[in-house]
Amino acid sequence: xxxxxxxxxxxxxxxxxxxxxxxxxxxxxxxxxxxxxxxxxxxxxxxxxxxxxxxxxxxxxxxxxxxxxxxxxxxxxxxxxxxxxxxxxxxxxxxxxxxxxxxxxxxxxxxxxxxxxxxxxxxxxxxxxxxxxxxxxxxxxxxxxxxxxxxxxxxxxxxxxxxxxxxxxxxxxxxxxxxxxxxxxxxxxxxxxxxxxxxxxxxxxxxxxxxxxxxxxxxxxxxxxxxxxxxxxxxxxxxxxxxxxxxxxxxxxxxxxxxxxxxxxx
Numbered sequence: 001x002x003x004x005x006x007x008x009x010x011x012x013x014x015x016x017x018x019x020x021x022x023x024x025x026x027x028x029x030x031x032x033x034x035x036x037x038x039x040x041x042x043x044x045x046x047x048x049x050x051x052x053x054x055x056x057x058x059x060x061x062x063x064x065x066x067x068x069x070x071x072x073x074x075x076x077x078x079x080x081x082x083x084x085x086x087x088x089x090x091x092x093x094x095x096x097x098x099x100x101x102x103x104x105x106x107x108x109x110x111x112x113x114x115x116x117x118x119x120x121x122x123x124x125x126x127x128x129x130x131x132x133x134x135x136x137x138x139x140x141x142x143x144x145x146x147x148x149x150x151x152x153x154x155x156x157x158x159x160x161x162x163x164x165x166x167x168x169x170x171x172x173x174x175x176x177x178x179x180x181x182x183x184x185x186x187x188x189x190x191x192x193x194x195x196x197x198x199x200x201x202x203x204x205x206x207x208x209x210x211x212x213x214x215x216x217x218x219x220x221x222x223x224x225x226x227x228x229x230x231x232x233x234x235x236x237x238x239x240x241x242x243x244x245x246x247x248x249x250x251x252x253x254x255x256x257x258x259x260x261x262x263x264x265x266x
Contacts (some may be wrong), residue, residue, distance in 0.1 A: 004154030016017045032201045032211070034062060034115065038143070041195055043069040045258065046110045047137040055099050055126075060086035066113065067091050074109070076102055100125035104133045111201065114142040119177040123186050130188070134261040140188060144178045145199055145252035150208075152248055154240040159208075162233045169215040170224065175217075181255030194256035205244040209234055 043049060049070050054063045057075035059082050065207045067089055076097040077083050083094045097103055099114075099121050112130050114121075130140050147163050150156040177184060203211070212218060213230055222228050238244065 001073050011044075032199050032250070034065065034143070034199055034254070035197050036065075037195070038197055038254065038256070039065050039069050041197075042111060042113070042139070042141055042182075045139050045141075045192065045260075046070075047139075048110050049137060051109045052111040052113060053102060053104060053133060054113050054115070055102070056114055056120065057086070057094070058082050058115075059116070060092065060094070062113060062115040063092050063094075064089060066111075070111065074102070074104060094231075100129045102129055102133060103156050106132050109133050110135055110138050112138070112140045114140075116144050116178070118142045118144070118182055118185060119174040127188055129187075130262060138261045139192070139258055140261070141194075141256065141258040142182060142187075143254050143256045144182050145254050146179050146181075148250050148252040150248055150250050152240070155237065155248060158233070158236045158240060162212065162229070162236075164188045166229050167215065170217040170220040170221075172216060182257055183255075188253065188259040190260060190262060191257040192260060194258050197254045197256065199252040199254055201248055201250050202247040204247055205234070205237055205241050207251070208237070208248075245264065 046052075051072045051074065052066050052070040054060075054066055054073055054075040057077045058061045058079075060075055062074040063073050064087055071091065073089075073092045074095065075083075075086070076091055076095045076099075078096065078098050080096045083096055086092075086094055095103060112134060127140075134140065147160065150159050201207075209230060212233065218230065241248070
């Protein structure tokens, strides 16, 4: 990827919990975008709009939206391959770094975000790093989404069967934390009241297939079994989807948690 600055910080190769390097191209092309209302809310609660840190940025899905509201975004991920797939932007500084060691200066960011990735972290070391880099009254916001649902019942049934039964056993254990909306994870205080938001996409069958290929469970199924489950899934979908170019709505309710750095305790 041209124009992206890679800075290796505490990076020694593929991390044991790097589930996405193998599917980074699919991930970059196929992951749904978060709603604009999310970023508007985040901008509204941040103390200022100078700098945001998008931790575990993947291929930059949230980073490129955050930079519309913040002057500068530092986007970090432990996967160099994911970073290479990110869209270059003059005000986004992509870096390869682990969550608990960002390389950022103390008290230098207004907002820390983690999109669909907190379940991979060792929370306490990460929260210590967040506390170090946030400015007074700065905000940490994390969000996740589960399976999603397709608006046509027959199509959704095939989709849910693939998710739960075909590749279900190949999801890493951390997936359960996602399904719980991160409620089982510890979180900094004081916690803020977050809005109820839903991520929505109108996708063709081809777009849906790309999304399914971006799943870590799909990649692990292929690695373990030596066969690809997606062609069968696609054939089953064709039987109920109709014209593959028809766009069908898929909805994922977002689970959002946010907290403000309590400047009175420092």
